[in-house]
Amino acid sequence: MALRWFLLHSLIGSILFLVDVTHSVARDARKAYIVYMGDKPKNGMPVTPDLHVNILRDIVDSSINNDIAHEDLLLHSYKRSFHGFAAMLTEQESQKLAGMDGVVSVFPSKKVSVKTTTSWNFVGFPESIGSGPFESDIIIGVLDSGIWPELDSFNDVGFGPPPKKWKGICQGNNNFTCNNKIIGARYYKDSDFEEGEIQSPRDSSGHGTHCASVAAGNAVSNASINGLGLGTARGAVPSARIAVYKICWKDGCGGAELLAAIDDAIADGVDILSASTGTDAPADFLNDAFAIGTFHATVNGILVSMAAGNEGPLKKTVENIAPWQLSVAATTTNRQFITKVQLGNGKIYEGLSVHLHDLKGKFYPLIYGGDAPSKKEDGKGYASRFCVGDSLDADKIKGKIVLCDRPDKDGKGAGDGAKWWNASMGIILTGKQVVEETEYADNPVAAAYVNLEDNSNIYKYINKTRDPTATIWKSKEINDVLAPYVPSYSSRGPNALNPNILKPDIAAPGTYILAAFPPNVSNGAKYKLATGTSMACPHASSVAAYVKSFHPKWSPAAVQSALITTATPMSAKTTPHAEIAYGAGLINPSRAPYPGLVYDLDVQDYVDFLCSQGYSDKLLEQITRDKTTLCSSKSNNETVNDLNYPSFALPIKDPKFVNGVFHRTVTNVGSSNSIYRAKVVAPSGLKINVDPSVLSFTSLGQKKSFVVTVKGPIEQSSMVSASLVWDDGAFQVRSPIVVYIQL
Numbered sequence: 001m002a003l004r005w006f007l008l009h010s011l012i013g014s015i016l017f018l019v020d021v022t023h024s025v026a027r028d029a030r031k032a033y034i035v036y037m038g039d040k041p042k043n044g045m046p047v048t049p050d051l052h053v054n055i056l057r058d059i060v061d062s063s064i065n066n067d068i069a070h071e072d073l074l075l076h077s078y079k080r081s082f083h084g085f086a087a088m089l090t091e092q093e094s095q096k097l098a099g100m101d102g103v104v105s106v107f108p109s110k111k112v113s114v115k116t117t118t119s120w121n122f123v124g125f126p127e128s129i130g131s132g133p134f135e136s137d138i139i140i141g142v143l144d145s146g147i148w149p150e151l152d153s154f155n156d157v158g159f160g161p162p163p164k165k166w167k168g169i170c171q172g173n174n175n176f177t178c179n180n181k182i183i184g185a186r187y188y189k190d191s192d193f194e195e196g197e198i199q200s201p202r203d204s205s206g207h208g209t210h211c212a213s214v215a216a217g218n219a220v221s222n223a224s225i226n227g228l229g230l231g232t233a234r235g236a237v238p239s240a241r242i243a244v245y246k247i248c249w250k251d252g253c254g255g256a257e258l259l260a261a262i263d264d265a266i267a268d269g270v271d272i273l274s275a276s277t278g279t280d281a282p283a284d285f286l287n288d289a290f291a292i293g294t295f296h297a298t299v300n301g302i303l304v305s306m307a308a309g310n311e312g313p314l315k316k317t318v319e320n321i322a323p324w325q326l327s328v329a330a331t332t333t334n335r336q337f338i339t340k341v342q343l344g345n346g347k348i349y350e351g352l353s354v355h356l357h358d359l360k361g362k363f364y365p366l367i368y369g370g371d372a373p374s375k376k377e378d379g380k381g382y383a384s385r386f387c388v389g390d391s392l393d394a395d396k397i398k399g400k401i402v403l404c405d406r407p408d409k410d411g412k413g414a415g416d417g418a419k420w421w422n423a424s425m426g427i428i429l430t431g432k433q434v435v436e437e438t439e440y441a442d443n444p445v446a447a448a449y450v451n452l453e454d455n456s457n458i459y460k461y462i463n464k465t466r467d468p469t470a471t472i473w474k475s476k477e478i479n480d481v482l483a484p485y486v487p488s489y490s491s492r493g494p495n496a497l498n499p500n501i502l503k504p505d506i507a508a509p510g511t512y513i514l515a516a517f518p519p520n521v522s523n524g525a526k527y528k529l530a531t532g533t534s535m536a537c538p539h540a541s542s543v544a545a546y547v548k549s550f551h552p553k554w555s556p557a558a559v560q561s562a563l564i565t566t567a568t569p570m571s572a573k574t575t576p577h578a579e580i581a582y583g584a585g586l587i588n589p590s591r592a593p594y595p596g597l598v599y600d601l602d603v604q605d606y607v608d609f610l611c612s613q614g615y616s617d618k619l620l621e622q623i624t625r626d627k628t629t630l631c632s633s634k635s636n637n638e639t640v641n642d643l644n645y646p647s648f649a650l651p652i653k654d655p656k657f658v659n660g661v662f663h664r665t666v667t668n669v670g671s672s673n674s675i676y677r678a679k680v681v682a683p684s685g686l687k688i689n690v691d692p693s694v695l696s697f698t699s700l701g702q703k704k705s706f707v708v709t710v711k712g713p714i715e716q717s718s719m720v721s722a723s724l725v726w727d728d729g730a731f732q733v734r735s736p737i738v739v740y741i742q743l
Contacts, residue, residue, distance in 0.1 A: 143248075145203050147242070181241065217234055219233075245261035311491045328537045426448075484586050501649060505560070596731025
């Protein structure tokens, strides 16, 4: 069991891999323009993104710009209160658009200064949207490392007493107290306490505090780390209540503690559980504490949001893959931090990291870690070149900047020990994985994280220069124009146990997330910038709570469906592995409470799913303690394809033979009288049929069933992406369809 606390991985490598020179040149020639087309059409004709894409096809010369898809140029479609769109255009194209009939004006989209910590605004959820009608009644249970209750993110000014449904307690020892914001707290430990561990719900690592702040923290203005990331730190549901279940300690997050916590959380009365934890290797459902605990939470009406894992970009690494778990991948936002390394010869390399140390342009001697082994080393400098632990000689690095190599495959400790190198002036790290100490602004030395090519160039400079020197500049915040994309650290699918269930389900901001942090862990700082699917998970938990605040009686599956079908589609051009990296796409909080249709599931549906996996009636009776929820005749006749899931995944063995059938049922939660029409987008060769292709509803809560048939052959490829959208003109209910060669 592992705490999702691996931070800041090879974003530079991902960008270099994804963007070629031609594409970069084309993007550089473009900038964002707003095309205003006045009020909405009065003839009742719906305005769709397809209309705007067609306009772009008439404007953009594809023979000149054949490296750019017209769909990718479209940034936003405005179709609810007025008509228009935003797109990446050249100046010539903007002038051509300005002369078209129906266009009122075309003008550049100028950047303005905003006071925000970025992630919620980036996903289209500014503070002005407001709260749901029952937000203060929603309770989010956070399964993590505890919480630091004295921080502003958790004060209870303006809060009334806890909801009447709350049955929990507050284990308030060691000066820990709850309030009307943190209404309950418990801690669990199945072994002896280690040095530095706090025997209370108080957080001793910071992870739980950070995640709780993202999920339901109060809105706190002017939050930053000495000016970096300045803005308002908040959750999507700042009026929601928090219940803390401390299950994570120095040795990780135990399954026993997790089950005890979920057992309590169900009885306590939480609505949503947020768990930035998971198993390193998916196991049989009945041998996985996470799967078992979350199953019981789900059948008791509690949605569980969980981190997808930080073992990417390798395939089949996604965690928390049961259909009753919401598995959340991480994306970037438009905020990026760079740290420049300047050599004595004038060469400058841009690294990725966050630190606040200002060397003020002063140059210091530059050495290679492998040339400074400690007396414990064998003289070859093997560990010292990775700058691991105490492998460096403090006398040799005193007053110098140290270049570190990329660690071995499992070398998660690259740079470990830098926190204690008071003698060194700075460190330059390399490779995929970097320890957390070097990625935080409170690191006592200047630090930069460079890619392999830059490492090689810096190493050559050291060897070819008599007295090599360098300086590391203070980190700067820049705009990442490629965002959102899934960075390399986020775990990928396919689902290792059930390849017919698409995992991860959805993606949410997880890179450079600023949130509350215990000051005793971070040298007095009350905020941290952290990266990982651990940070993405509470974003999804928060949006789930937001949906629940509008629809308190919705089942966990209905809430999960709403998040999946309203997600904003992402581009495979900026994220390798497409849907098995980001699921249905980027979470969309403002649309999530209004999905139109939901793919609902109940206990019997999950039982039938388990039956299709070979579990017996006897086992299921033990699980549910209900003789009525046994394998039904339905489960004997249908396959795992027929679980009423809001996404479609079809594993195949040969791209020449594609044949899949999916049965689904949707429930109307939009307009009482509505007619939905099926719209399918599929690549060449993939034939998708929806029967019936029109669904008519006359009341809320009404259910309609349909069948999706997927046939090939497809082009020789490891994976192809398609989608099904049910559209009634007001609601667009989108489900990804993925066909891939089973590994």
